[in-house]
Amino acid sequence: MATVHMVVNGREVSGEVEGRTLLSDFLRNGLKLTGTHIGCDTSQCGACVVHVNGKAIKSCTMFALEASDSTVTTIEGMANEDGSLGIVQQAFQDHHGLQCGFCTPGMVMSAAALLSENLTPGEAEIRDYLEGNICRCTGYQNIVKAIQGAAEELAA
Amino acid sequence: MPRDQGIGASSARREDVRFLTGNGRYTDDFNVHGQKYVHFLRSDVAHGRIRSVNTLAAAAMPGVIAVFTGEDLEGIGGLPCGWLVTDRHGEPMNEPGHPVLAVGKVRHVGDPIAAVVADSVAEASDAAEAIEVDIEELPAVINMAAALEGGSLVHDEIGTNLCYDWGFVEDSREAVDAAIAEAEHVTSLELVNNRLVANAMEPRVALGDYNASNDESTLYTTSQNPHVIRLLMGAFVLQIPEHKLRVVAPDVGGGFGSKIFHYAEEAFCTLASRRLRVPVKWTASRSEAFVTDAHGRDHVTKIDLALSKDGKFKAIRTSTLANLGAYLSTFSTSVPTWLHGTLMAGNYTTPLVYVNVRAVFTNTVPVDAYRGAGRPEATFQLERVIDKAARELGIDPVEIRRRNFVQPDQFPYATPVALEYDTGNYPATMDKLVEIADLDGFAARAEESASRGRLRGLGVNCYIEACGIAPSNLVGQLGARAGLYESATVRVNATGSVTVMTGCHSHGQSHETTFPQVVSDMLGIDEGQINVLHGDTANAPMGMGTYGSRSIAVGGSAIVRATEKIVAKAKRIAAHLMEASADDIEFADGVFSVAGTDKSVAWGDVCLTAYVPHNYPLDKLEPGLEETAFYDPANFTFPAGAYACEVEVDTDTGAVEICSFAAADDFGNVINPMIVDGQVHGGIAQGVGQALREHAIYDSNGQLLTGSYMDYAMPRADDLPSLVVDHSCQTPCTHNPLGVKGCGEAGAIGSPPTVVNAVIDALQRGGYDVDHIDMPLSPSRVWEAING
Numbered sequence: 001m002a003t004v005h006m007v008v009n010g011r012e013v014s015g016e017v018e019g020r021t022l023l024s025d026f027l028r029n030g031l032k033l034t035g036t037h038i039g040c041d042t043s044q045c046g047a048c049v050v051h052v053n054g055k056a057i058k059s060c061t062m063f064a065l066e067a068s069d070s071t072v073t074t075i076e077g078m079a080n081e082d083g084s085l086g087i088v089q090q091a092f093q094d095h096h097g098l099q100c101g102f103c104t105p106g107m108v109m110s111a112a113a114l115l116s117e118n119l120t121p122g123e124a125e126i127r128d129y130l131e132g133n134i135c136r137c138t139g140y141q142n143i144v145k146a147i148q149g150a151a152e153e154l155a156a
Numbered sequence: 157m158p159r160d161q162g163i164g165a166s167s168a169r170r171e172d173v174r175f176l177t178g179n180g181r182y183t184d185d186f187n188v189h190g191q192k193y194v195h196f197l198r199s200d201v202a203h204g205r206i207r208s209v210n211t212l213a214a215a216a217m218p219g220v221i222a223v224f225t226g227e228d229l230e231g232i233g234g235l236p237c238g239w240l241v242t243d244r245h246g247e248p249m250n251e252p253g254h255p256v257l258a259v260g261k262v263r264h265v266g267d268p269i270a271a272v273v274a275d276s277v278a279e280a281s282d283a284a285e286a287i288e289v290d291i292e293e294l295p296a297v298i299n300m301a302a303a304l305e306g307g308s309l310v311h312d313e314i315g316t317n318l319c320y321d322w323g324f325v326e327d328s329r330e331a332v333d334a335a336i337a338e339a340e341h342v343t344s345l346e347l348v349n350n351r352l353v354a355n356a357m358e359p360r361v362a363l364g365d366y367n368a369s370n371d372e373s374t375l376y377t378t379s380q381n382p383h384v385i386r387l388l389m390g391a392f393v394l395q396i397p398e399h400k401l402r403v404v405a406p407d408v409g410g411g412f413g414s415k416i417f418h419y420a421e422e423a424f425c426t427l428a429s430r431r432l433r434v435p436v437k438w439t440a441s442r443s444e445a446f447v448t449d450a451h452g453r454d455h456v457t458k459i460d461l462a463l464s465k466d467g468k469f470k471a472i473r474t475s476t477l478a479n480l481g482a483y484l485s486t487f488s489t490s491v492p493t494w495l496h497g498t499l500m501a502g503n504y505t506t507p508l509v510y511v512n513v514r515a516v517f518t519n520t521v522p523v524d525a526y527r528g529a530g531r532p533e534a535t536f537q538l539e540r541v542i543d544k545a546a547r548e549l550g551i552d553p554v555e556i557r558r559r560n561f562v563q564p565d566q567f568p569y570a571t572p573v574a575l576e577y578d579t580g581n582y583p584a585t586m587d588k589l590v591e592i593a594d595l596d597g598f599a600a601r602a603e604e605s606a607s608r609g610r611l612r613g614l615g616v617n618c619y620i621e622a623c624g625i626a627p628s629n630l631v632g633q634l635g636a637r638a639g640l641y642e643s644a645t646v647r648v649n650a651t652g653s654v655t656v657m658t659g660c661h662s663h664g665q666s667h668e669t670t671f672p673q674v675v676s677d678m679l680g681i682d683e684g685q686i687n688v689l690h691g692d693t694a695n696a697p698m699g700m701g702t703y704g705s706r707s708i709a710v711g712g713s714a715i716v717r718a719t720e721k722i723v724a725k726a727k728r729i730a731a732h733l734m735e736a737s738a739d740d741i742e743f744a745d746g747v748f749s750v751a752g753t754d755k756s757v758a759w760g761d762v763c764l765t766a767y768v769p770h771n772y773p774l775d776k777l778e779p780g781l782e783e784t785a786f787y788d789p790a791n792f793t794f795p796a797g798a799y800a801c802e803v804e805v806d807t808d809t810g811a812v813e814i815c816s817f818a819a820a821d822d823f824g825n826v827i828n829p830m831i832v833d834g835q836v837h838g839g840i841a842q843g844v845g846q847a848l849r850e851h852a853i854y855d856s857n858g859q860l861l862t863g864s865y866m867d868y869a870m871p872r873a874d875d876l877p878s879l880v881v882d883h884s885c886q887t888p889c890t891h892n893p894l895g896v897k898g899c900g901e902a903g904a905i906g907s908p909p910t911v912v913n914a915v916i917d918a919l920q921r922g923g924y925d926v927d928h929i930d931m932p933l934s935p936s937r938v939w940e941a942i943n944g
Contacts, residue, residue, distance in 0.1 A: 018278075020278070033178065034178070034182075034184075034185040035177070035178015035179065035180070036178070037182070037357075037358070037409070038184075038359075039357045039358065039359070039409075039442065040442035040864070040865050041441045041442045041443055041864070042442065042443075042864045042865050042866050044864075044865035044866065045357065045442070045865060047357060074178065075176075075177065075178035076177065076178040076179075078176075078177070079177050085173065085176060085177070089176040089177070092172070092176055093168055093169065093172040093173070093176060094168070096169065096830050096831065096833070096834050098169075098172060098175055098176070099410075099664035099665075099666070099834060099835075099838065100356070100357065100358070100407075100408065100409045100410040100663050100664035101171065101172075101174075101175030101176075101180050101407065101409065101664075102180075102182065102356075102357040102358040102409025102410060103357045103409075104175050104176060105178055108176065123878065124874075126873070127873040127874040127876075128873075128874050130872070130873035130874075131872050131873065131874055133873070134357065134865065134870050134872065135357070135873075136355055136356060136357050136410050136412065136838070136842070136870070137357075137410055137664045137834075137838045138834060138837055138838050138841075139837035139838045139839075139840055139841030139842075139871075139876060139879065139903075140837075140841065140872075140873040140876055141837045141876070141878060141879055142833075142834060142837065143873070144873065144878070
């Protein structure tokens, strides 16, 4: 066992982990941040996307130890300070960009990462960027709309 | 003006905030103090005789609490099948047992042999590797035709791999044969409905928690129907009566059918918790899900369509092999029969139909309902053979369908396959499709594609669906071992807010939003004053759950009935308060008034009076305001629609790009248009996935070659165009109080033939002599078809 320290959603945390403990497992089981979801075991589905030092990462592809001393943001850290939904989150609700909600945390984190790189993504760029996030419910249509809506909101 | 509340409003989803902030409570998010973890040791061969299982070394591993094999579970029941099919000769189907852990033989890759319970997931998994299993491998039967021709037996005790040979309607077999023999034209087609994996994004989870102090078990599980699981597991597998067994299915991350069924892991975790007196949890990996979640489809069919030269349908005959896999999953036997054969008339007036289905055991994962369940298989055969016939006869594919539609004035319409369609307007949905898909502009678009060296094709077809399977006494005669009603309790609270408890279950369908829209309209109170409880046998009356697009048609109707009872009682209370007769009380917009007077009393006052009954007719009326209703529909509902797809084919590579997709659906009345749009989008994405990408492929040894997201091609965002969906054609259902039909499966039913029709159209326009390609239309398959 080894000790990891990181800043998660603005809060300093630490915990004991095995060398094989994935960041996703540490977030879910060690920190009880169960908004990060595990949908596959081949790093394909993207339900576990979080931001590590500002970059979107599938947290199942990283050991918790690798993330030591990093700054991590999960879906639980995406709301505004007053608890209201952040712009990307609100756009997902406004455009019905989620149904069962299981892929949603990863989708929101990917969408936020895209918009941090590109404030005016076209539809094709959005669809291309989401290649690593699988949704089985929405057919992606309203996720794309939500991201377009969030982009407009952020640009306003 | 769009409404902002109630039926017809695109109310924002109540569910969203918790899902968007990471506060959803999915089954894996539940943890009980002191819980242990299960790892199942699963067969890596498809078929074999178990010579021995030695668990001694595993049991001595660090952290291990116990190791179970099939022999340790002696005395408990097997997993039951919920539908008894009777064959062509009046004999019951073959119904072999399905043990919770394998006994004697393993029958598919993934069949559980042993289970380790340990302090951690890692320790359970490490210990499972130390179990010594000696299996005599037997030849696997994978191909259905071979399984019926003397392949080795999946279940030795029944002496055959045939489950049943079903004929529908058996009495019309000879007449159908004769009509086809005498027909002016017969179009025949052999096709495969490819095997799929539902792939809800949340893998299955089971957490059993036994409380010895009161002898009560709780099972937290990823289920679409917790009451059904309680009944099946309690009564048939573990012999636990309902009052000692609670099943909780909290937030569930998608189902698409795969979470209807009662699975071995649910029973095991419940049982192990009782035996070991600790909570026991299992979480599937995705790899495990691929070899344990029931698969879908997997039919091989020959269909013959007899027509007159002018394209009028005279008779349809089908012969299908349906794969059931290694065991009978809960509703597996109903899918290729009653959910499939009854749909073979489609939207058309074909007078004679005969459907034959032989259902086959193979050494593969059990096959059961997946979004659409039997109806996509029926639609695919029918709409593909119609398309082929249109080409053979030189009739436009839209026109040939129009010539055969059941006409609006023919409803109610009795089909030759036992259904009575109550309403529909198939010409209207086709007209709407022509408009929204801009079919008139296709030629110009094809020309533009050609200028870029691409072949453009147009596929058009219709579909009909049967939802809300019922009534219970009819389905009982057909072999269902369950009722198919739905329940609702409407609890009015003392200050006038309302809690609705439903036996339906939402795993993406948005019931927490749509059900209050219905009640809000009926009571004239704000949607925000109404909440929905579901997914827990402790708080909802016995209900049958959510599948088959039944929630609003059956569950919504139960809510209406319960709310009607509330209104009737509230009127009596209001009458007392206003010293009037209950017959004279009118109720609108949340206010009770006496007809013809200015007397009125508000909703909130009546509610408070019901619970603080100081001025109350206690001699005539019970206090309180809470009602329960069970709704058993008089008939199915029949959503229908017309779909169009345009594709471009790259003949150099065989790649298919979907350029556009349009859907004109008739769902009857619509509660929340935004949510209905979303359901259709998702259904179409799954149908397009089936048509172009998805395929569960077994090799001849029974190994699943597409057992992960690296191999099984899920539709991704860049595989789909922006979809055009419309549900403005509305012929309300005549036999339920909301006039609703259901919308959950339509997209997945209607869209696979659309895509295939479009690709065949493209190839034929390009001069290629190709009249069918089996799904999925991968680039290699299309390229091979082009290059002969």
